[in-house]
Amino acid sequence: MANAHAGAIPAQGGFVREKILLGKTWGEYLRAQITPFNAIAAVILAVGIPLLVLRFAVGLAATTNLSQTSPWGLWIGFDMMTGIVLAAGGFTIGATVQIFGLKEYHPIERPAILTAFLGYAMAVVGLMADLGRPWNIAFFPINPNVGTQSALFEVAWCVTLYSSVLFLEFTVPLFEWLGWKKLHGIMKKSLIALTVLSVMFSTMHQSALGSLFLLAPTKLHPLWYSGFIFIFFFISAVIAGLCMVIFESTISHKVFHKQFEGQHVDVEKLQLGLGKAAALVMFAYFFLKLQGVIDGHAWGYLATGWGAWFLLEILGFVLLPSLMFAYGSRYGKVKVVRAAAVLGVLGIVLNRLNVSVIAYNWNLPHRYVPSWMEVWVSITLVTIGVLLFRWIANRMPILRPDPQFPQEH
Numbered sequence: 001m002a003n004a005h006a007g008a009i010p011a012q013g014g015f016v017r018e019k020i021l022l023g024k025t026w027g028e029y030l031r032a033q034i035t036p037f038n039a040i041a042a043v044i045l046a047v048g049i050p051l052l053v054l055r056f057a058v059g060l061a062a063t064t065n066l067s068q069t070s071p072w073g074l075w076i077g078f079d080m081m082t083g084i085v086l087a088a089g090g091f092t093i094g095a096t097v098q099i100f101g102l103k104e105y106h107p108i109e110r111p112a113i114l115t116a117f118l119g120y121a122m123a124v125v126g127l128m129a130d131l132g133r134p135w136n137i138a139f140f141p142i143n144p145n146v147g148t149q150s151a152l153f154e155v156a157w158c159v160t161l162y163s164s165v166l167f168l169e170f171t172v173p174l175f176e177w178l179g180w181k182k183l184h185g186i187m188k189k190s191l192i193a194l195t196v197l198s199v200m201f202s203t204m205h206q207s208a209l210g211s212l213f214l215l216a217p218t219k220l221h222p223l224w225y226s227g228f229i230f231i232f233f234f235i236s237a238v239i240a241g242l243c244m245v246i247f248e249s250t251i252s253h254k255v256f257h258k259q260f261e262g263q264h265v266d267v268e269k270l271q272l273g274l275g276k277a278a279a280l281v282m283f284a285y286f287f288l289k290l291q292g293v294i295d296g297h298a299w300g301y302l303a304t305g306w307g308a309w310f311l312l313e314i315l316g317f318v319l320l321p322s323l324m325f326a327y328g329s330r331y332g333k334v335k336v337v338r339a340a341a342v343l344g345v346l347g348i349v350l351n352r353l354n355v356s357v358i359a360y361n362w363n364l365p366h367r368y369v370p371s372w373m374e375v376w377v378s379i380t381l382v383t384i385g386v387l388l389f390r391w392i393a394n395r396m397p398i399l400r401p402d403p404q405f406p407q408e409h
Contacts, residue, residue: 019177019395041383048380051373055129063373070361070368072130077357078378079126081209082349083119084159085233085240089248090116090166091195091202092241098195105273107265110173110398111252112245117166118388120159122381129377151211158205165198176405177396184405206237213355221359223301223310226292229355235285236348242278243321243344246271250338256393259400268334275329275337278344282322289314306362313354317347 021029055063066073089112096102097109128134136143140156147153168187175184210233213220226232253260253267260267293299301307321340328336357368393399 022394041387044376044380044383048376048383051377052129052380055373055377056134060130060132063371065369065371065374067368069364069366072356072360073368074357074370074374074378075126075130077353077355078349079381080123080130081352081356083123083126083381084209085206085237085348085352086244086345087116087119087123088202088206088237088241089245090169090241091162091198092238093245094169094195095199098192099199105270107263107399108245108249108267108270111248111393112241113166113169114173114389114392114398115244115248117163117170118385120163120166122385124159124163126378126381151208151215155205155208155212158201158208162198162201162205165194165201169194169198173396173398173402176402179404181404202237203234207231207234209233216360219361220355221301221306221362222296222298223293223306224355224359226296228288228292228295232285232288232292235281235288236351239278239281239285239344240348242274242281243341243348246274246278246338246341247345250341252393252399255390256399259393263400271334271337271341272329272332275325275340278340279322279325279329282318282325282344286314286318286322289318306359309354309358313347313350317343317350321347 017023017025024032051063060066064073064075093105093109093112096105128137131137137156140153169191172184172187172191175181175187207230210230213225213229214227217225249267249271293302302311321343324336324340324343328334328340361368397405
């Protein structure tokens, strides 16, 4: 993942050469793209994009292992449920900086918002691939047959509105890149209002995704089903946001290290601060999950195979990383905090897959297993998100300040 000398001032030339080709000629730019990472990504896209086209051409039955008894699969459990929760860093860090006034976290605000925006965009693509009639998604606000009391109706509206808010927040670095100072000034002044909206919409739809499963008490395993599941979804979204920001900032600091040259940004200090917050939230989440088991009278299931799987989730991917966060933050062990963030991200992925796929329809004799095409499409969407993040971060003032706007970043 070469950063193509993104921190350097581009050579004089036209818009395409300066802003798109990073000061290179077409030949120089194309030669710079010949890297092992780009080669792997090209293979993934060369197979994945035709698979997406095939899905829309021939339907779900020919490309997935979904059925009438298992209508939800990997594209909902991973692309949608997991993609949205892992994008929670946008509202988490946005609120930290814009609402709570912790300006020292500003250097990681823009990467968090960009990650959230791309995460939601890829989640929407995954959702459309999963829908039997994806074109109907454009008409849900005006369709008189839509159930307005449905949790999905609320989720659809909030995801649509929050994605729009994320785009508007993203226009601040976009207008800096384009040099549109007047529009930039307008959007910069709107950031606090946009952040308030992002927190409101995120709180509503992150919890509403959990509310969906309140309708399926006989389908979701009792160890994961709870009357508080909508609360669990929201709190775990905060955890996901904190962990993803630590994980993303670690990767960005290594991959785009040239962009950090000359900046006085103590990434490790910021990560230790986020680790303290993550430790507190994860401790609370762990005991709330136990309370959910008690409230649901599901203790007896802990002695079963499902119980072992549940304990792996909450002990190995909630309690353990929370202790690691606490230890690492207390003693300044940033590597421990980063390792805890990786475990936290994996734990959130496992939780969403457990709730929506693995432990859903747990008592049916036939289990859903995704087809290789479903897996490849999911990998393709992740790859596209990574490539878009790299392309934007190499060109726009996401990780570095713009010389024309030194006071803004």
